[in-house]
Amino acid sequence: MTTSNDTPTPAPAKLALSDGTVVSGEAIGQRGLAGGELCFNTSMTGYQEIMTDPSYVGQLMMMTYPHIGNYAATFDHDEAASPMIAGFIVRDFTRRPSNPQADETLDAYMRRHELVGISGVDTRMLVRHIRNRGVMNAVISSDEMDDDVLVQKAKDWPSMSGLDLASEIGVDAPMTFAEGDGPTIVVYDYGVKRNILRSFRQRGCTVHVVPGSTSVEEAMDYDPDGIFLSNGPGDPRAMSAAIERTGQLIETGRPLFGICLGHQLLSLAQGFDVYKMFVGHRGANHPVQNLDTGRVEVTTQNHGFAVDPESIDSSKARITHVNLNDDTVEGMRFKTFAGLSLQYHPEASPGPHDSQYLFDTFMTMISEERDVEIAPPPESRSPVSA
Numbered sequence: 001m002t003t004s005n006d007t008p009t010p011a012p013a014k015l016a017l018s019d020g021t022v023v024s025g026e027a028i029g030q031r032g033l034a035g036g037e038l039c040f041n042t043s044m045t046g047y048q049e050i051m052t053d054p055s056y057v058g059q060l061m062m063m064t065y066p067h068i069g070n071y072a073a074t075f076d077h078d079e080a081a082s083p084m085i086a087g088f089i090v091r092d093f094t095r096r097p098s099n100p101q102a103d104e105t106l107d108a109y110m111r112r113h114e115l116v117g118i119s120g121v122d123t124r125m126l127v128r129h130i131r132n133r134g135v136m137n138a139v140i141s142s143d144e145m146d147d148d149v150l151v152q153k154a155k156d157w158p159s160m161s162g163l164d165l166a167s168e169i170g171v172d173a174p175m176t177f178a179e180g181d182g183p184t185i186v187v188y189d190y191g192v193k194r195n196i197l198r199s200f201r202q203r204g205c206t207v208h209v210v211p212g213s214t215s216v217e218e219a220m221d222y223d224p225d226g227i228f229l230s231n232g233p234g235d236p237r238a239m240s241a242a243i244e245r246t247g248q249l250i251e252t253g254r255p256l257f258g259i260c261l262g263h264q265l266l267s268l269a270q271g272f273d274v275y276k277m278f279v280g281h282r283g284a285n286h287p288v289q290n291l292d293t294g295r296v297e298v299t300t301q302n303h304g305f306a307v308d309p310e311s312i313d314s315s316k317a318r319i320t321h322v323n324l325n326d327d328t329v330e331g332m333r334f335k336t337f338a339g340l341s342l343q344y345h346p347e348a349s350p351g352p353h354d355s356q357y358l359f360d361t362f363m364t365m366i367s368e369e370r371d372v373e374i375a376p377p378p379e380s381r382s383p384v385s386a
Helices: 047-051 106-112 123-133 147-156 194-202 216-220 240-251 261-269 357-370
Strands: 012-017 022-029 033-041 059-063 087-089 116-119 136-141 175-178 184-189 206-211 226-229 256-259 274-290 296-307 317-323 329-334 339-342
Touching: 012 116, 012 147, 022 106, 022 147, 033 087, 033 123, 033 147, 033 274, 033 296, 047 059, 047 106, 059 123, 116 136, 136 147, 175 194, 184 194, 194 206, 216 240, 226 240, 226 261, 226 357, 240 261, 256 261, 261 274, 261 296, 261 329, 261 339, 274 329, 296 329, 339 357
Parallel strands: 033 059, 059 087, 087 116, 184 206, 184 226, 226 256, 256 339
Antiparallel strands: 012 022, 012 136, 022 116, 033 136, 175 206, 274 296, 274 317, 317 329, 329 339
């Protein structure tokens, strides 16, 4: 493991919010300037999985748990090839981690990926500030240190609303992630997490990952038994081509499953409305109730947009899951086609595995609609290695 001996001398850094708030701290990772929408995650562990979640493109990630970096970084914990967040904000950063399985310190990991960060700030105060004022843009800097200049840069940073960020990530060309004896799944990649793909592989599926711009005709060349619409960053309302394509995918008659951004695209394709939340849901401890069973699941969430429940046409869909903190829509089953969608992340990584059964629900839907034999549910709900 890379030790703290090659860590550069600590340097001052600042975090400036677009409303004029400025706090000082110490630089971590790459020296420089980074900006984006400031959000926070309430997970106690899993910082590396959070940093590499493609849904966080364009966002500065602030961890509410105070001690970050204590178990360093491990190569097989990545959910993408590199960190996706724009910058990293923590209270207490561990430069001398304790984990014999780690490959390098978190600081070395951040520097290798040129990720800018700041530590030593009062994250509790900042979280309360965001909850009162709503999400806003910010910048982290260990170069420019003038408060007025940094605040203006935060004000000038593009808003997340109206941005189609999903087109900037995902695979450039089709690829086969797994080959199995079970159903064939075509995954539309708007920023898919690796553990979603692993979850399908764990169930014996053949998994073909295609770019988000793939035509319906090209997708159907795989003769899929099911189609999956992945998570991803940005404003789904700006993705007019993807919304139209989702409507065409519905017309194929193949079972569909959407998670996070995919859930929102299915909703928009059905004529439902999506809105930007005052403060998004990001963490691995959100309680969600399954309305069909009454069971409460502890879930992993990462979204700043949500489906407006008042816009849902009851002849087209029914709500299956709701968030117990604020009653937001967390899951739906569709009535005019074989499909289900979830606003949260049943694949976890990080987080609890309470909701992994929903992949099995999709497998059952496929077997009913396509007369395809499926494997028994996995004995273990834990993520499997790549």
